[in-house]
Amino acid sequence: MLAKVQTAAVVGLTAVPVTVEVDVTDGLPGITLVGLPDATVRESKERVRSAIKNTQFAWPQTRVTVNLAPADVRKEGSAFDFPVALGLLAASGQLEPELLGDVVALGELALDGGLRPVPGVLAIALSLKAKGKRLLLPSANAREAAVVGGVRVYALENLHQAVSFLRGAEAVEPTRSDLFDLRQPPGEPGGDLSEVKGQAVAKRALEVAVAGGHHVLMLGPPGVGKTMLAQRIPTLMPELSLEEALETTLVYSVLGRVPPESPLLFLRPFRAPHHTVSDVGLIGGGTVPKPGEISMAHHGVLFLDEMPEFSRAAIEALRQPLEEGSVTVTRAYGAMTFPAKVMLIASMNPCPCGFAGSPSRACLCVPSQIQKxxxxxxxxxxxxxxxxxxxxxxxxxxxxGDPQGESSFAVRGRVVEVRARQRERFRAEPGIYCNAQMRHREIRRFCSLGPEGRDLLKKAVKTLGFSARAYDRVLKVSRTIADLSRSEEIRPEHLAEAIQYRALDRNSWVQP
Ligand SMILES: Nc1ncnc2c1ncn2[C@@H]1O[C@H](COP(=O)(O)OP(=O)(O)O)[C@@H](O)[C@H]1O
Ligand SMILES: [Mg+2]
Structure with a gap:
């Protein structure tokens, strides 16, 4: 007999419907799995066999063929165990096939028939929105899927319970994830800006950076608080909107890294990959492409601590994603795009030993080392x-000293206001939400200077040796600084502050 069960595969960040067809026919006992399954899917046979036997169902003593259709979608992972088992029970006359009509099932089976969580259920739930299906999932995945409204999600413990539920012998209530409840962040993240003593200039610069969405490189000797400051940047950023939270959580969902206790990630991500990370680890990819660190930092902070220690390949790979806000990975069977809108924060020491230019300690490096x-x-x-x-x-x-600096909360208040101002400014400019995203045309339009400002910038270009690119960067940052002081006009003092933030363009930096 033939039975069909609906399930889904995740390709990149998108769900693709998959039908599991199970045919039980006369012939020598044995099971064949077809339809582009990878090694983990092929192992599924063994898990399904044990799960069925250990759940007091019978394993058919005839020939079993399992087809995963469509055949041109690559299937990977263990999520097909559960639909294959349901199909097998239906095809062997142990479950009424019509009970599976509106079911989409997904989950890994333990050998005792228990259901284990699988990656990507958020993507799948999103694709089933308002389709009238019942989504049957391992209980550890249920809340993650239920954040999508308009899908009936049922949390199940094991195969036995699933069959009882389908037959109506056991009631299971649909899982609900109340978005308002989820919004309460579990405890204070990271730490507060007020814990960082002194560093008034750095704090101000980070406020400017967060307000306008500007990438930052922090330069300074070891132990001055660069890492500490970077870790607190997410606390200065506005809360994720529901839409942003879904986008970011989707990345974690396909990686199977959504914590069951907080199924929607409302806190801005902070990713600090180690400097040994590969380019694939950083921007994503692999034979079966998966999102990398930059996508896990989507709508949050990507922190490259000690940036010169990262491989050249990794650093170079970042260029395009930073520019486009997304990563495109091309493979034999198509291109996939992962989101990558991040604020990049990098840190470095002034030289390999860290003490070049330090008043308190002598630098041990020779000039050629520093240059390199x-x-x-x-x-x-x-x-x-x-x-x-x-x-x-x-x-x-x-x-x-005792005096506490401002709290993250106070700074965030100003950031939120300035961000709102920018959204208003760029209302008619698609894809631009903050000053850092301005292209040449917008810079022309929104960053005009008075005669005094133009003079100042001309002087700076001469004496500090700015490139044309640096010139545009200074204008964008001065736009944000003007916004922070609620000024439509970019005044000379705004420009002067922005010029200060170009330490590495100064000629002194090039010749140690
Ligand atoms: N400005 C500061 N205020 C309070 N503690 C600091 C400050 N700077 C450094 N520290 C202390 O020194 C430790 C090391 O700082 P860290 O941020 O790792 O320095 P860096 O990244 O610049 O090498 C921190 O964990 C913190 O305990
Ligand atoms: Mg550090």
């Missing part, structure tokens, strides 16, 4: 970074 170290970050990636920030050591008095 610095040259690793010069070039195309640096051109995409708006703010270069020098982070000096904190004087002892400030470090031990």
């Amino acid at each position: 170290y610095r040259s690793r970050v010069s070039g195309p990636l640096m051109d995409r970074i708006d703010i270069h920030l020098e982070v000096p050591p904190v004087p002892l008095a400030e470090l031990t």
Whole structure:
């Protein structure tokens, strides 16, 4: 007898409907699996066999053929165990096939028949919105899928319960994820900006960066608080909107990394990959393409601590994604796009030992070493970074002193206001939401200077040796600084502050 069960595969970030066809016919006992399954799917036979036997169902003593259709979609992972088992029970007369009509099932089977979570259920739930299906899932996945309204999600513990539920012998209530409940972040993330003592200049620069969405490179000796500051940047950013939260969670869903207790990620992600990360690990890819660190940081912060330590290939691979806000991976069977709208925060020491230019400790590096170290970050990636920030050591008095700086909450309040102003400004410009995203045309239009400002910038170009790109960056940052002081006009003091944030363009940096 032939039975069919609906399920789905995830390709990139998209769900593709898959039909599991199970045919039980006369012949020698054995099971064949066809339809482009990979190794993990082929192992499914063994898990399904044990799960069925250990759930007191019978394994058919005849020939079984399982087809995963359509055959041109690559199937991977263990999520087909559950639909294959249901199909097998139906095809062997142990479950009424008509009970499976409106069912979409997904899940890995344990040998005892228990259901284990699988990746990608959010993508699948999104594709089933308002389709009138019942989505049967392992209970650890149910809340993740239920954040999508308009889909009936049923959380199941094991194969036995699934069959009882389908037959109506056991009631299971649809799972609900109340979006309002999910919004309450579980505890304070990261830490608060007020814990960082001193560093007033750096804090101000980071406020500017977050307000306008500018990438930042922090430059300073070890132990001055660069990592500490970077970790607190997500606390300065506005909360994720529901739409953004869904986009970011989708990335974690296909990677199978959504925590069951917080199925929708409302906190801005902060990703700090180690410098040994490969280019694929950083931007995504692989034979079966998966999102990388930059996509896991979507709508949040990608932090490259000690940037010169990263491989050249990894740094170079970042260029395009940073420009486009997305990563496109091309493989034999098509191209996939992953989202990658991030704020890039990088840090580096001034030299390999870290103490070049330090008043308190002697630098041990020879000039050629310093040159080599610095040259690793010069070039195309640096051109995409708006703010270069020098982070000096904190004087002892400030470090031990009592006065607390502003809290993240206070800074975030100003950021939210300035972001709203930018959205208003770019209402008619598709794809542009903040000052950092302005292209040449918008810079022309929104960053005009008075005569005094033009003079100042001309002087800076001469004395500091700005490139044409640096020139545009300065204008964008000064637009944000003007916005923070609620000024439509970019005044000379706004421009002067933006010029300060170009430490690496200064000639002094090139010749140590
Ligand atoms: N400005 C600061 N205020 C409070 N603590 C600091 C500050 N700077 C450094 N520290 C302390 O020193 C530690 C190391 O700082 P870190 O951020 O790792 O420095 P860096 O990344 O610049 O090398 C921090 O964990 C913190 O305990
Ligand atoms: Mg550090």
